[in-house]
Amino acid sequence: MNFIKRAWLNVIRKKGRTLLLILIMSAILLFVFAGLLIQEAASKAVDNAKQSANATVTLSANRSNAFRQLRKHKQQKSLTFSSVNLKTVRQIAKSGYVKNYNTLSSTNGTAKSFKAIKTTTTNQPAGPIGEKSKSSSSSSSLSLDGVTSTALTSAFSEGTNKIVSGRGLTVNDQGTNHTVIEKQLAKQNDLTVGDQIKVKVSGKLVKLKIVGIYRASSASTSQTQPQMSDPANTLYLSSKFVGKLKGTPQKVDSVSFTMTDPAKASSFIKQAKKSINTTKFSLTTNDAVYQTMLTPLNNIKSFSQKIIWLVCIAGTAILTLLVILMVRERRYEAGVLLALGEKKSKVIWQFFTELFLVMLVSSVIALIGGKYAGNLMSKQLIQQTTAQTTSVSGGQTGGMPGGGGNSQGMIQGNSQGQKQPAQGRSNASASQKQSSTLNLKISVKNVLELLGFGLLIIFIAVILGTINILRWPPKKILTM
Amino acid sequence: MLKVEDLTYQYPKSDKKLFEHVNLEFDAGELYAIVGRSGAGKTTFLSLLAGLDVPTSGKLKYQEQMVTASTLSEYRRKDVSMVFQAYNLFDYMTVMENILTAMELTGSKNRHDRQYVLQLLAKIGIDRQLADKKVVFLSGGQQQRVAIVRTMCCDAQLVLADEPTGNLDEDNTTEVINLFKKLAHEENRCVIIVTHEAEVARNCDVQIELHQGHFSVQRNLCRSSK
Known part of the structure; x- marks a missing residue:
């Protein structure tokens, strides 16, 4: 030593x-x-x-295939999207990769016992001074968004929409006529939680019960898409109820699966593809938040x-x-x-x-x-x-207006209506x-x-x- | 005690052999002086005896045992004790620490005995106060004396010293030579000194002159009765 x-x-x-x-x-x-x-x-x-970022995989109709079919069958006038069977959804949801899932189904309707918020848009295309060309459009249709749970939708989970009165929709509301409406719409019509409203869907009059009121913080998209309804005209309902209204109670437009581990999204897709017809349906990963993080x-x-x-x-x-x-x-x-x-x-x-x-x-x-x-x-x-x-x-979001990588952003229009919530920017921030x-x-x-x-x-x-x-x-x- | 058999040494990268086929024998109880001109190879020869370097060819035998590359380290630790020309004391240690470190390293039987060290130091004019000072505060002569005591305190039977009196005055030189004599004659050790001082050489029992690679041994007649 x-x-x-x-x-x-x-x-x-x-x-x-x-x-x-x-x-x-x-x-x-x-x-x-x-x-x-x-x-x-x-x-x-x-x-x-990995734990906090909600990467989702959306199962929806294969749009490319729908367009291919439209081109093939010239007598067909509009796009037809296949609906997802709830049985298939439940089977896929059994996977260990899935934390939870949100079934999404939407349709359009018109207000009967109350007034929808009207949007008027004026377009002034650029031209020589003194030449003013004006065009205007207005819309008062209601967008009926069917969900499994409002909390699972990106609009609510990311804070774009917030429940200000009553409660949001949960799995327990499936199949019921419960609805959550926007604050402006409620204010305009003096509606409160517990009130009943009537809407017309595909020519049928339907009674809905208000269980919650939400505040939408996103601005109206009418400036960019004049034909779109004001966001305040969006009513949330259970996806099963919307399915009933559309005449397909066991089917939904799309399903958003939230992953337990965002890194395993591709493994899940591989597994899920075995349960679906890949010609009719497609699975897309929406992990922009995860990747950005x-x-x-x-x-x-x-x-x-x-x-x-x-x-x-x-x-x-x-x-x-x-x-x-x-x-x-x-x-x-x-x-x-x-x-x-x-x-x-x-x-x-x-x-x-x-x-x-x-x-x-x-x-x-x-x-x-x-x-x-x-x-x-x-x-x-x-x-x-x-x-x-x-x-x-930011550059990517700009390139995909209304999309920008979240599950609900991927829901595109079907034969009955359109919806394109713009939420890409909130993800980045x-x-x-x-x-x-x-x-x-x-x-x-x-x-x-x-x-x-x-x-x-x-x-x-x-x-x-x-x-x-x-x-x-x-x-x-x-x-x- | 120590035998040099057919020893040849050549500096690396040199054609000339410094010495060739040298055969010498060193006995216990004798004080040897190796003399010669500067550059004759005295220090190199002493280094070979101390096991600090290895010969080009030939054998070195200590107590009839061959000193080989594998036993060199132990040979240096147990059997040889050397005083260097440049003292080579540890500058960050005190006089006492320098000596105790060497004693501990060589496993000296007195390694825990400070009094023993102080007595030896006192004999060469280093008092207790100086013993607890760092060696850098000592003069060249004092450092040389400490180096000698460090060697004496170790139990090695073979004591080698390279110009041990080079920095000492006449009185201290006499004192140091007397110490070496005591080591040889009273403690029956074999002491080999390299020196250029004729007076020091005359006080030794045997003088070995190195001249152009040849060693000539001469016993001092006046020193023959030990």
Whole structure:
């Protein structure tokens, strides 16, 4: 154990050199530790994102096939979309990949016992000054959206729509005439929860009972699509009830399956395709939120990994050079020790112990400063990566008006009506909010990893630094 | 005690052999002086005896046992003790720590006995106060004396010294030579000194002159009755 005593004396007595080594080692370990913290936080954030981001897979009619059929049978005047059988839905939903599902069915109707909100739009196409061409249109039709549960629809889960009175629709409301209406519509007609309203669907008069009132925060899309009804004219009903109104009680327009793990969406599609006729139906993944969230986090994770390796390599190089200089300066000491009969391995262990003692002090400094440095670095990284990701996803949203990657956005028009809620932008902003900070926490694992990296660095440095000196016989070392 | 058989040495990357087919024998209880001109190879020869370097060819036998590459480290630790020309003390240690470290390393029987070390130090003019000072605060002569005591404190039977009196004044030189004599004659150790001082050489039992690679051994008649 003599080498430990010698190492201790050397560290204690040569204060200047020890201080310099502590400073250099602290700087190296500080960056290693910050990198480790960021990496772990990014990994956890990715896992959390997987848990929180609701990637969905939508089962709906195969539009390409419908268009193909339309072109093939020229006598056919409109597109015909196949409805999804509820039996098939229940069979697919048994999959372990599915957290829950939302059946969606929609139709149009007209208000009977109340007045729908009328929208009038005026278009003024650009032209020479003085030439004003005006066109206007108005719509008062109601959009009847059948769902399994309002909470499962993206409009409600992402906060575009909010229940302000009563309650939303749940699975227990399936098949009932319960409805949730918009606040403006309720206000205009003095309607409250518990009231009954009448609507006309396909020539039939239907009574509906209001169980909840929601507030839609999205603006009317009438500016871009004048023929569209105002969002306030959307009534939520159970999908089974809408199916009854359409004369197909066991069928729905589409189904949105929420994944337990967004990363497994493609596996689920593979599995689900076995239960459907892929010519008539298609399965599409809507994991834009998950991907938007994941991209910056994965970037940070990979960047922090690079930081760790770069710092380790640079740190080892710097430390090796220092150790080489230190050993050269102390070659007489090594030579005398060998001349006194000390083993080469023990001389190496002495240098290693000296650096280990330095590393212990540096590790404490790195532990104190690493979290602070890690926070600064991660903030900077997130700012950069989210800015990049937002600009990319923003561009994508702009290219798909009304779509933008959520389950309900994918519901397209059928023969009876159209619906295109624009919710793509809210997804991007939601993901931005969720990934604006990384929660850096120091764990025992981090500390052990830091010590492991530190040991690796000093081990390589000592071996590389001493090998050139200690391979010679003592006389050569003493006369170098 | 120590035998050199057919020993040849040649510096690496050199065509010229420094010495060739050397056969010498060193006995316990004798004080040897190796003399010769500068560059003759005295220190190199001493290094070969100390096991600090390996000969180009030939054998080194200690107590009739061959000293090989695998036993060199143990030979240096247990059997040889050396005083270097440049002292080679550990600059971050005190006088006492330097000596105790060497004693501990070589497994000296007195390795925990500070009093024993202090007594030896006192004999060469290093007092207790100086013993607890870092060696860097000592003069060259004092450091040389500490290096000698470090060697003496170890139990090795073979004591080698390279110019041990090079930095000492006349009084201290006499004192150091007397210490070496005591080691040889009273403790029955084999002491080999490399020196260029004729006076030091004359005080030794045997003088070995190295000249152009040849060794000539001469016993000092006045020193023959130990």
